Amino acid sequence: MSFVNAAFHAVPSVQSLPAYESSVDLARELRGEIDIRLDLRHAGIRQVTLRYELLGDAGLPVVLVAGGISAHRHVVASATFPENGWANALAQPGRALDPAHRRLLAIDYVGADGKLDVPLETADQADAIVQLLDALGIARLHAFVGYSYGALVGLQLAARHPDRLRRLVAVSGAHRAHPYASAWRALQRKAVALGQLQCADAQGLSLARQFAMLSYRTPEEFDERFDAAPEIINGRVRCAAEDYLDAAGAQYVARTPVNAYLRLSESIDLHRLDPARVGVPTTVVAVEGDRLVPLADSVALVEGLNAPGASGRGQLRVLRSPYGHDAFLKETDRIDNILVAALRDADRNENGVSA
Amino acid sequence: MSFVNAAFHAVPSVQSLPAYESSVDLARELRGEIDIRLDLRHAGIRQVTLRYELLGDAGLPVVLVAGGISAHRHVVASATFPENGWANALAQPGRALDPAHRRLLAIDYVGADGKLDVPLETADQADAIVQLLDALGIARLHAFVGYSYGALVGLQLAARHPDRLRRLVAVSGAHRAHPYASAWRALQRKAVALGQLQCADAQGLSLARQFAMLSYRTPEEFDERFDAAPEIINGRVRCAAEDYLDAAGAQYVARTPVNAYLRLSESIDLHRLDPARVGVPTTVVAVEGDRLVPLADSVALVEGLNAPGASGRGQLRVLRSPYGHDAFLKETDRIDNILVAALRDADRNENGVSA
Numbered sequence: 012m013s014f015v016n017a018a019f020h021a022v023p024s025v026q027s028l029p030a031y032e033s034s035v036d037l038a039r040e041l042r043g044e045i046d047i048r049l050d051l052r053h054a055g056i057r058q059v060t061l062r063y064e065l066l067g068d069a070g071l072p073v074v075l076v077a078g079g080i081s082a083h084r085h086v087v088a089s090a091t092f093p094e095n096g097w098a099n100a101l102a103q104p105g106r107a108l109d110p111a112h113r114r115l116l117a118i119d120y121v122g123a124d125g126k127l128d129v130p131l132e133t134a135d136q137a138d139a140i141v142q143l144l145d146a147l148g149i150a151r152l153h154a155f156v157g158y159s160y161g162a163l164v165g166l167q168l169a170a171r172h173p174d175r176l177r178r179l180v181a182v183s184g185a186h187r188a189h190p191y192a193s194a195w196r197a198l199q200r201k202a203v204a205l206g207q208l209q210c211a212d213a214q215g216l217s218l219a220r221q222f223a224m225l226s227y228r229t230p231e232e233f234d235e236r237f238d239a240a241p242e243i244i245n246g247r248v249r250c251a252a253e254d255y256l257d258a259a260g261a262q263y264v265a266r267t268p269v270n271a272y273l274r275l276s277e278s279i280d281l282h283r284l285d286p287a288r289v290g291v292p293t294t295v296v297a298v299e300g301d302r303l304v305p306l307a308d309s310v311a312l313v314e315g316l317n318a319p320g321a322s323g324r325g326q327l328r329v330l331r332s333p334y335g336h337d338a339f340l341k342e343t344d345r346i347d348n349i350l351v352a353a354l355r356d357a358d359r360n361e362n363g364v365s366a
Numbered sequence: 367m368s369f370v371n372a373a374f375h376a377v378p379s380v381q382s383l384p385a386y387e388s389s390v391d392l393a394r395e396l397r398g399e400i401d402i403r404l405d406l407r408h409a410g411i412r413q414v415t416l417r418y419e420l421l422g423d424a425g426l427p428v429v430l431v432a433g434g435i436s437a438h439r440h441v442v443a444s445a446t447f448p449e450n451g452w453a454n455a456l457a458q459p460g461r462a463l464d465p466a467h468r469r470l471l472a473i474d475y476v477g478a479d480g481k482l483d484v485p486l487e488t489a490d491q492a493d494a495i496v497q498l499l500d501a502l503g504i505a506r507l508h509a510f511v512g513y514s515y516g517a518l519v520g521l522q523l524a525a526r527h528p529d530r531l532r533r534l535v536a537v538s539g540a541h542r543a544h545p546y547a548s549a550w551r552a553l554q555r556k557a558v559a560l561g562q563l564q565c566a567d568a569q570g571l572s573l574a575r576q577f578a579m580l581s582y583r584t585p586e587e588f589d590e591r592f593d594a595a596p597e598i599i600n601g602r603v604r605c606a607a608e609d610y611l612d613a614a615g616a617q618y619v620a621r622t623p624v625n626a627y628l629r630l631s632e633s634i635d636l637h638r639l640d641p642a643r644v645g646v647p648t649t650v651v652a653v654e655g656d657r658l659v660p661l662a663d664s665v666a667l668v669e670g671l672n673a674p675g676a677s678g679r680g681q682l683r684v685l686r687s688p689y690g691h692d693a694f695l696k697e698t699d700r701i702d703n704i705l706v707a708a709l710r711d712a713d714r715n716e717n718g719v720s721a
Contacts, residue, residue, distance in 0.1 A: 191585035209564035230546035
């Protein structure tokens, strides 16, 4: 991948292309974007804008943190960007992702702005990240911590560009989309299509998101929160969880272009790779009760990493959580413990550079 | 409940109101309907037509077989009504529900014709069944075998009218709708509403049914059947299960009035009863992997049946099946074994009448 065509726009004002992380005094809290030419598997070469955020002093080990399809480049609140990030709790002082000790890099996924209405692959995301690392002068990530879609992208990065990361932590994501989860997402996309049929795009997207919420959470959580008897309102039964789901749908619609949702959702279903190709040490984190990624798939992934001839080696950590697929965002202490251990291993392997 | 207002239309020609089953020579294969006045919990007194089918010689022990919201009065193929029934495999010669040894009674649920656009309760269904039993001169059912919605109706019958059945077999249904399952159904109803926004009722109902199919089945089954990689068709990702789901949706739309679906779906969510009120011996059958009725709820139901002061007593049978909620329709041998044992117990308790 070349970055000859990369145009670089950093906010706040950073005038020059940064070189290798340890030698340039970049702003500690930086939001920027680069224009890249990306060779998409299903749509040929396209010019896309890749938006990123960097937080933490130059010279610290760089950890790329990548979340689900609705995550973005803003991981945690900072002085310059004070709104809460999508993984705010995990990047607090004393945590594994403490920006005082790690330099956190995150992106808006390719397609997240809704401007690219073509099929996207997780491999496309990984290739885009390599161009960003080149542009930022980051030879190799200290670690890639990926959750959900981010785990899929991390696996592709580790398979296609193993020299660009020392270690992968793949949470709630495996080497394939499970057929049942794919069916669930396909129906969500049909809800969007049904909405679009009648110029009710927002309702369709909201409904899709609400079905997705069910796949992210568990019956245990719903039982605790929504055990009240249903009401009859205007002659229709309304269940206890509906207010919550409506709010979740509306919140999502307000911040998500329909195309972004559709193309990133599809991208999960296109994801398939051979675990034996993953070329770096990998910690796979599975959540028992995850309704999208069954434990069996996480086990198969780790077994594939450790297979004779496999280029990586892996370990499996299993959580049981009432938050299911969303445990990464909710089980702060337990996820942090796992990240602490995984990043400590990465530190040890770095031969002299430690956090 | 009185049946003073019951009008009786039997097909084929049965001219007179039948009296008690053992003393009247009814046709062996009978499809009929009665008009009843039903005091609905949420809509007051309504005249409704209750359609039923009876199969098996008069004098045999009568077993009412009640299925899910899309089941109906036609349980099994017969000479007069040769199309396959919804529980065809379970009512074959040698099975527990062999019409040579049991007289099978089944109904179209109240609301199934789509003409009653009001909230319906499982208790309303139970009360309607009592009127039917009165009209048919059936003092007491030998057993009530209910699956899914039928289990809920059976529990209500056993709680409200324990003198009208000797034994209940409640498969894949409990004393309450689980909040997560209710949320899932509520979103299906929203899919219908989204379709209705602009006269795309069929698409909305089809989508609702497709989401329902996911709740009826399991990831294990989808993994076995739909493991193929998705295709890209007209620039859109199409997953392996979509053909199957589309067909299931279309099939459902062709036979289901939208109102019937909506009101019976709501009825599941309105279902709540105290297990201690169930007044007859009950076999609860739970399926591990049922995504609508968690095993914990079946356990709570049985514990409630056996509680001090409870009027019924219960036993729990647990299956593990890749068919999840639909195991009743798929695991013929295993379900039949359970029914054989449960109905044998009913025979023993009947003091002299045996099948």
